[in-house]
Amino acid sequence: MKNMLKGLGAALCVALPFLAQVPAGAATPATRSAADQALAQRGAYLAQLGDCAACHTAPKGKPFAGGLPMSTPMGRIYVTNITPDAQTGIGGYTEADFARALREGVAKDGHNLYPAMPYPSYAKVNDDDVKALYAFFMHGVAPVQQANRESDIRWPLNMRWPLMFWNMAFLDKGAYRDRPGKDAAWNRGAYLVQGLGHCGSCHTPRGVAFQEIALDESGNAFLSGALLDDWFASNLTGEHNAGLGRWSDADLRTFLKTGANRHASAFGSMTSVINNSTQAMSDEDVAAISTYLKSLPPAGGNAAPPYTYDPQATKVSLDRPANDAGARVYTAYCMHCHGVDGRGFAPMLAPLAGNPNVLAKDASSLINVTLNGTGDLVINGVPSPFPMPGFAAVLDDQQIADVLSFVRAGWNNGAPAVGVAEVAKLRQSTQAAR
Known part of the structure; x- marks a missing residue:
């Protein structure tokens, strides 16, 4: 999984914990209500679900201060500072600014973000979770003054305005809505996989415009495996050989919590996902993700017969x-x-x-x-x-x-x-x- 291969470059074993306590430079408990603190704490958990640290924290860098290089078909970009620093981070963002950047890929000053930022997935995040994430990044993260670095993409490919048309073609706006006929666990798993978990960003093949060719289970290619940054993000469908068809529910839960099971071990960008995100998920959320993924029909196979061991x-x-x-x-x-x-x-x-x-x-x-x-x-x-x-x-x-x-x-x-x-x-x- 995300990953199963994110991003996303070579192995990003950052292993940075999210801040469970209010850091120096942020608002202190004395200046914030219990409700505000609780909201920020919930946002901290949601940021783990979204694996924000993996992309927005450079190796040996300060949490969420950006600077991590990421390769794209057009050239290398550098992720941005999302600490609440007013000059170089997002300290001047209102909640509406934050929501627009997160779900529509448009920064406060109006420039479009590259879709290496998985906003097509984050578009499905609901309003309550956006509010909690905003509270965390404004009040639960220490501000860091670190200027953002320009991309290595050369003109004219570095122009941002064409991304408006990319969004018109490929961005589906609107938060996730529960699927009728599916139970609460399935819908929770679908919300996490398609939204905050943005698993499709790595595990779904992309088209000629670098768009994910499916954003949910209604598309046959969704989570069927994809090549990204010199890693092949694994097939997460029920395909018997290269997918999860032989994995039990317990196998999948174990992998998400520990990065290894009787079938495989995490490597590459998935290492970062395990370290920074899935191991910190609640048992209920891990179970929901497993329920959803195990419901996906086989896709992306090569028509080989089902694997049987023969030494x-x-x-x-x-x-x-x-x-x-x-x-x-x-x-x-x-x-x-x-x-x-x-x-x-x-x-x-x-x-x-x-x-x-x-x-x-x-x-x-x-x-x-x-x-x-x-x-x-x-x-x-x-x-x-x-x-x-x-x-x-x-x-x-x-x-x-x-x-x-x-x-x-x-x-x-x-x-x-x-x-x-x-x-x-x-x-x-x-x-x-x-």
């Missing part, structure tokens, strides 16, 4: 690695963590046999994580003991193509081979972004 052919290759270049690399660098049987040691060490990310039609995430590793999952303040290391400096492009082709074919995974050119392309683009 025999792979075991033969590993018994004679001299005959298989991929098996040689796997034996030397991968087997001690992921096992001869490919089942790893879940949840600490991810399985490769039947892993939806291994079975995905696009191998970008596998290449990226092999080259660059991933950041630590930090659950309840404790970093994961066995993060995936990067092998860019150890293995060449041919070796990585060989071992990933071996893994994609192994244990009856039946996924296509990985080409050397694919590895070389990802190596170049991901190393340039570092």
Whole structure:
């Protein structure tokens, strides 16, 4: 998920907690009513649901002060300061200004925001939640004076006014409305996934104008997986192989709270989502999200038969690695963590046999994580003991193509081979972004 791959660049393991207490520089409890404090506290939770820290806090930067680079098809942009600083942040925003920026992508001064800001999803946030979010950002976040940085997008593509027409074509205004015939848990899950969670921003394919080609379950491509910033955000539909079809409700809840389960582990931008957002969700909200996602029909598959585990052919290759270049690399660098049987040691060490990310039609995430590793999952303040290391400096492009082709074919995974050119392309683009 968001993510399952956000954004969203390489791994963004910021792991910054939201401020549970009023920080220095914000209004003190003595100057605010109990109702105002409660509203700001609810807004803090909603900001976690929206994973605002992941994009608006740069690594080693101050909370919500912006500066994080994000890649777009047109060039790199830098996220903005959303602290209540009057000069460089949003301290001069009224609630109406805040709501317009959040839900329509228009700043206080009237300029349009790039749709890297997921306002097409936030358009579904209801008025009460907007009010609470505004209270949090005005009174629960410390102001930081940090000027916003101009994008690297060159003229004429950096002109903002054409975005008015983009909004006319692709922005659906109006808060989420409960679907008739669906229970409260399903509707709550749909509201969170489509709105604050903005899962579609990463997990739904985009069209030629960089628009999500579906904004809810009425579109067949919704959450069917998408390539974004050199990661392939996973399929979140009921597809049996690359999606959530084999995951139980308990599997999905465990993944959202801890970032790992018997099927897979979070990596790339999803690490940030787990660290900053989903692990802090209430059990009720996690259950609602699971209810909604598990209701989605299969989509985005490659017509392959349902996965069944078969270790025999792979075991033969590993018994004679001299005959298989991929098996040689796997034996030397991968087997001690992921096992001869490919089942790893879940949840600490991810399985490769039947892993939806291994079975995905696009191998970008596998290449990226092999080259660059991933950041630590930090659950309840404790970093994961066995993060995936990067092998860019150890293995060449041919070796990585060989071992990933071996893994994609192994244990009856039946996924296509990985080409050397694919590895070389990802190596170049991901190393340039570092």
